[in-house]
């Protein structure tokens with residue numbers, strides 16, 4: 798049975814031992830880097846939810862989420878001034894920041910079940926009301942894109958929660 802357990806002193810070492818395949822390394826940061834990013838965000842007052850994904854007692858993956866990102870420090874001014882961003886700006890949202898299943902455990906349905914649980918968790922609106930859940934993925938990451946679409950995520954054309962470029966695209970799910 799798949800469960801999400803908060804990353805803590807007891808399981809963080811297991812989490813950093815989980816890795817994707819060599820070919821997937823561009824799709825997601827290493828878990829140790831993700832936990833450092835969580836620390837940095839939290840030290841700036843941002844909420845972060847970092848969960849180990851367990852199948853029964855076995856750690857099989859990792860998912861990290863946040864709330865209402867603050868774009869004030871964003872360096873890509875051209876994007877902040879663009880119409881697609883202006884139409885998005887001001888909307889409250891939760892976001893899935895990092896998500897992975899270790900290479901040994903992929904293709905067994907764990908990712909799907911973990912994502913279902915993560916969305917259920919975000920629907921409880923742990924930081925207050927929001928309109929959307931957002932995320933982004935590499936354009937070549939067909940497995941992730943299909944999985945997100947199967948939960949109702951779509952790629953909006955009228956506005957964008959994240960900077961789009963030739964490599965990465967964002968998708969949203971209405972809460």
Ligand SMILES: CC(C)(COP(=O)(O)OP(=O)(O)OC[C@H]1O[C@@H](n2cnc3c(N)ncnc32)[C@H](O)[C@@H]1OP(=O)(O)O)[C@@H](O)C(=O)NCCC(=O)NCCS
Pocket residue numbers: 817821824825896897898899902903904905906907908909910933934935938940941944947
């Ligand atoms: C994306 C990821 C989390 C999916 O986890 P998973 O446990 O392997 O996925 P599941 O076994 O639950 O399968 C989910 C769906 O993807 C399909 N799938 C999984 N691996 C696949 C593969 N290698 N090729 C084709 N389809 C695949 C499954 O068939 C299933 O589809 P279905 O619901 O239509 O049957 C995992 O592949 C991963 O960690 N990838 C590398 C990191 C990454 O890309 N993270 C997302 C960043 S945005």
